[in-house]
Amino acid sequence: DAGVIQSPRHEVTEMGQEVTLRCKPISGHNSLFWYRQTMMRGLELLIYFNNNVPIDDSGMPEDRFSAKMPNASFSTLKIQPSEPRDSAVYFCASSLKGSGGYTFGSGTRLTVV
């Protein structure tokens, strides 16, 4: 298995632009999580899905952030419009519900200038 696959690995964009981050979970995993990592705030859970359904989006910072999971093998996190304070590493993780540890993707390093 190739693990959790995220794209792009790096994204540099100008303030106000739309950014879309992509994630392919491990085949067979039915839970998917989006985390944001910064030096100041550590690893923050933004949203998670079970069986493609959003369960808890209380960590989504504001309406500029949205996430979708149209099928079991694909999820997106969109920021529109982006702001410099959104600069962070965004991790996607997946797991088999009830089984334990998450597997993280390699992350997307987002820089908004």
Place this chain on the structure above:
Amino acid sequence: GENVEQHPSTLSVQEGDSAVIKCTYSDSASNYFPWYKQELGKRPQLIIDIRSNVGEKKDQRIAVTLNKTAKHFSLHITETQPEDSAVYFCAAAYNTDKLIFGTGTRLQVFP
């Protein structure tokens, strides 16, 4: 909701010494406690986990202990090696859903 506190934020030890990282959690319903290791520029990776029905778990040089009454759990690394240098994160969840992470401990092992 769950809140996880982690101490210390940095830890420096001599190679061969032991390292201990401690976490406390707030939600008494949490029953799953994993530990992740993150090397510089890499993804967090699970190194050990414990569920609330046991008090201790070991895997070679690493061990985790859990005190449900006090709501704290600890990571113990014995015979530390330079390759143990990384940031370590504890986390807590109910039934493995919605892991809430501690703020991380940067461990440096000096040769």
